[in-house]
Amino acid sequence: MESHSHHSGRSSREIFLTKCYRTVFIESRHEKRLPLIQKVPPKLREVETNKDCFDPLVVSIGPYHYGREECHIMEDLKYKRAKRLLSISSRCHDTFEDLYDMVLKVVKENDLRAHYAYNFSDEFDDEQFAAIMFLDGCFILDFICYWLYEDCKEEEEGARERDNSIMRDLFLLENQLPFLVLQELMRKIYIGDIKKRIWIEEEDEEELLWTTREDAQETIIRFINQQIVPHEDILNSDHYSSEQPQPLHLLDCLRTRLEGKYRPPESKREKYQLIRSAKELKAARTVFKSSCEHVLSQISFHSGMIFAECSLPTIVINNSTKSIFLNLAAYEMCPDASLYKVVTSYICLMDDLINDADDVKVLCSEGILLNFLGSNQQLADLFNQMPNQLAPDHSIYSHVKQCMASHYAKKRIRFLNSWASLGVTAASLALILTFIQTFFTIFPTDSFKN
Structure with missing residues (x-):
């Protein structure tokens, strides 16, 4: 009743125009632009x-x-x-x-x-x-x-x-x-x-x-x-020029440095590609190595006749890493930021590669991850927790993931084929031995002497 009496002296037209004025001329004054330094989603x-x-x-x-x-x-x-x-x-x-x-x-x-x-x-x-x-x-x-x-x-x-x-x-x-x-x-x-x-x-x-x-x-x-990699000579790298x-701001400077000179693929492949963990890829004859590029966009995977090579940037992991990476991801999520989701996609890629402490051990042994956080399991937990509520751009590492999946599938088929060939050979050998045993049962060696 109070609400009704409050508006009883004002016409619907006045109420409508007042609301329009407040929305269009006051609130829109602030909403017409988004701040360059936004809040975390x-x-x-x-x-x-x-x-x-x-x-x-x-x-x-x-x-x-x-x-x-x-x-x-x-x-x-x-x-x-x-x-x-x-x-x-x-x-x-x-x-x-x-x-x-x-x-x-x-x-x-x-x-x-x-x-x-x-x-x-x-x-x-x-x-x-x-x-x-x-x-x-x-x-x-x-x-x-x-x-x-x-x-x-x-x-x-x-x-x-x-x-x-x-x-x-x-x-x-x-x-x-x-x-x-x-x-x-x-x-x-x-x-x-x-x-x-x-x-x-x-x-x-x-x-x-x-x-x-x-x-x-x-x-x-x-x-x-100095916050990214332990090498001081990368100051002369052409990945960040004047x-x-x-x-x-500083966070934008850090993200630009991590992104490098990224160029999106001409044809975007939005299809999600399942990839195996570092441990499984290593078992499929993948050699991991630390790249000299030190930028997140420069990740490569090359498959050869026998071995494959996966090149990843060296990253220092410490108590601040999770906070810094999530704030970079939050920055990439900001409306009107117009940023490629390189950091977000990197976080999700590492989550795919790391399932447990054994995967961390593989990457640490090759100098890809420098673990100043604690145990290998702690580092695995860090990368497994970070992707929560993050949406990567699947096109960024689509070629790398496709090569990983293709290499693993090829090695798996060869592995299965080798077992199949071994099975055929074993079966043939068993058949031959059975034939020989049957032959000598029917024709004992004594019969040859007679």
Whole structure:
């Protein structure tokens, strides 16, 4: 009754037009664009084994988890890290106020608040939002520089565990900072001074400055590479060049590095292809080897007359791997992301190859998986749990899977044929022996003597 009386003074026309105004002119103002830094899809968060994979443990970046209780201690540390970063760079004559004003200008001119969901970014005015961008940007750059160039990591108790947690937090989908903020700060802060302060005594300063976008991005890429593979020489790899578009954020940079120069197949094969585990493929004379490409899209399988060769990238597996991979998969799931599901498809491929600890043993023995997680069974459980609620693009590895299935089937047929041939031979031999035995029963050897 109350609802009826509430609308009794308003015509149906007024109610309709009011609803249209609210939807079209207010809500659509936010809905016409999707944020570049989106939230994790709910269906991934609802998976019980994923519950600890998407929220920061020690440091919040950006507005989504700002004020999170678990990250409170790190908020005070951000001021100290910003001060350390600026004090080390002797060529940076800008004050805190100067750099903050620069970030504020970048926020306004580029509408950086639109990078996030409006119901989160609208909680802050431009000045508050710029303060978050400034402190978080300085914190990230300080962490990257000291991670890359400090010879001896801080020795205080718990420092290593804290830094590993920070590393994990920097690659959460909801914990990203627009790359533009990092780029603008890097224009003012000089890596050369940081290097010399830490461990370089004399060096050509001009070669050490973040003078161009490529210099700054190269530092980020070097940082990214150390999280993927143990080889430092891959910095010169052509899988990530300055010709590529500027990344949106660190997670985007990592995903681009893992994807490499992927080109989708001309004809998409959407058919699901069942493949055997690593242990079964090895039994079918498949040799696994670590590829030198170190990108997830460059997986190959070549079948020869006797043996087959499967080439897979080397991946370091540790306590952060599950969180990082699932956040990459969540990023690929985002609406309007227009991303190839290379990481998602890789996760599902590894789930196919790994059923138990024996499969992990096969891949670890060839240097494909570097296990810093724990037991082989723990690693198997990790890959078996991750694909829950993930939908791979079956066309990405369709050729590889087809070759695997064909090779296994061919070896199985040969195996069965060999047993069939052996059976025929055994039966023939048994028949001959039976004939001989019958012959000598009818014609004993004594009859030949007579």
